[in-house]
Amino acid sequence: MNETVTIHIDGQAVTVPRGSTVLDAARKLGIAIPAMCFLEGHTAEPSCMVCQVKVDGEDRLRPSCATAAVDGMRIESETAEVHAARRTALELLLGDHLGDCVAPCSVACPVDLNIPLMIRRIRGGQPALAGAMARLCRDCGGRCEKTCRRAARDRPVAIRNLIRYAADIGEEPPPDDATTGGFSTHVGRVSPEEIDRYMVEANSIQRVKPADGAAYTDEEARREASRCMRCDCRAADDCKLREYGALYKAHTRKYKSSRRAFSQNRHPQGLIYEPGKCIVCGLCVQIAREAAEPLGLTFVGRGFNVRVGVPFDRPLADGLRKVAGACAEACPTGALVLEEDEA
Ligand code: SF4
Ligand code: SF4
Structure with a gap:
């Protein structure tokens, strides 16, 4: 069996190893498909849906991070339909979001x-x-x-x-x-x-x-x-939700749900967790699991109230003993940040 496959994205041919995803192929071509819940080197567990693309011949759009590249496939990543779907995905995330990018x-x-x-x-x-x-x-x-x-x-x-x-x-x-x-x-x-x-x-x-x-x-x-309460976001310069929200001209209040309360958990090593900014991408849960954290992180709550937390309602410090910094690094928003990321 051929070890490579060739697909077309936006009219450009690209050959990638069999088993690659459409997102891998797009990155090889230098096509910037937005992705928030996928991190290179980790298993794709699609949840954010901002990496959607159109596969020729299919009615529904697909998340490129979890779509295997199949020989002969033709993909569109920059049509009005694709952009609208990405905008909607972002607006749904923003509807349940609590934070000020700018104070x-x-x-x-x-x-x-x-x-x-x-x-x-x-x-x-x-x-x-x-x-x-x-x-x-x-x-x-x-x-x-x-x-x-x-x-x-x-x-x-x-x-x-x-x-x-x-x-x-x-x-x-x-x-x-x-x-x-x-x-x-x-x-x-x-x-x-x-x-x-x-x-x-x-x-x-x-x-x-x-x-x-x-x-x-x-x-x-x-x-x-020293009286300033610091209500601007620590991640404002590298938050993907903010970056893509601006890129796709997403409305922040289109799907606004009832507002959750502002809360903040602090880890002794300087990690700050703000559940209102979590998009439930699962990257931190995956990183803690791969590092064999004794407790790690998990999803807690139901429906729209699902958020990341430490099992048995234990403090953040008990859940993240080894990879607090790696989780902050991977978090696509300002939900997990390190205090040393100060200006
Ligand atoms: S997490 Fe991102 S979108 Fe949310 S307040 Fe911070 S910069 Fe803005
Ligand atoms: S805290 Fe960050 S990395 Fe973890 S699930 Fe939420 S958004 Fe994703």
């Missing part, structure tokens, strides 16, 4: 300033870099502060004071990551209980006033910056 303060900013990142740079002792960002501010009157979630606890972060403080420092040009823009999902209004969970990231001190009544000292600026 409310940045969304409100007329120049899309990445305000949480600027604040972290002040807090982390990089005021010159923060200053290069702050000088983009057009002084719109403080739309940023009006949307700051911290107001639900006590008072908004004093973003305008922080911008004034930072803008006076250094002369560098703005860095590439100074602004956000683009696709974003939105959490919307949050409950007092959810604010308690967001506050894990923030210093609970009262809003800091400049002692001289005018401008922050370095120390005052750092203290005020």
Whole structure:
């Protein structure tokens, strides 16, 4: 039997070893089929359905990650029908998603300033870099502060004071990551209980006033910056859901289900799990299983409430003793991230 098969994708012929998938063949051709729940070197367990393609002669589209390449097969990967199916798959995932890619303060900013990142740079002792960002501010009157979630606890972060403080420092040009823009999902209004969970990231001190009544000292600026609850997403720059959502112009609210509550689990080694961002792709479950984690991860719940969890409701640290970092690396969204992935 011939050890290779030849198929056509979007009119281009490609020869691959027998047993390859259509996705393998497309990658060999350099055709970028989106895939979220498939990771090279792991078994395909299709769930996200964003890698769908049209097989000539068939009515239904198929997930390319789990479709074997058969000699003579003809595939279309870029038709309007295929794009619409991928968009729908993304919209279904987004309908059950809870997270802000971009924080409310940045969304409100007329120049899309990445305000949480600027604040972290002040807090982390990089005021010159923060200053290069702050000088983009057009002084719109403080739309940023009006949307700051911290107001639900006590008072908004004093973003305008922080911008004034930072803008006076250094002369560098703005860095590439100074602004956000683009696709974003939105959490919307949050409950007092959810604010308690967001506050894990923030210093609970009262809003800091400049002692001289005018401008922050370095120390005052750092203290005020520590009040930020960090409600932007740690994965915003490498999240596949965000990337493909933008690429296929997916609507974030088309299939919006009743909103789940914001929650966050923390692992002592710095892994953070946010169930609201999990698309139930199963990659982390598979990685933990392959690494023979004693407990590992599993799917818990039913129907739309299925999420990844540790068996017997044990803490994340018990489930992931060896491969916490590998799971964060593989996670296609911001559901599993490492705290050290900070700006
Ligand atoms: S996980 Fe992705 S889509 Fe969700 S908030 Fe983060 S960046 Fe946005
Ligand atoms: S936590 Fe991430 S890797 Fe694990 S199932 Fe959810 S989306 Fe997939």
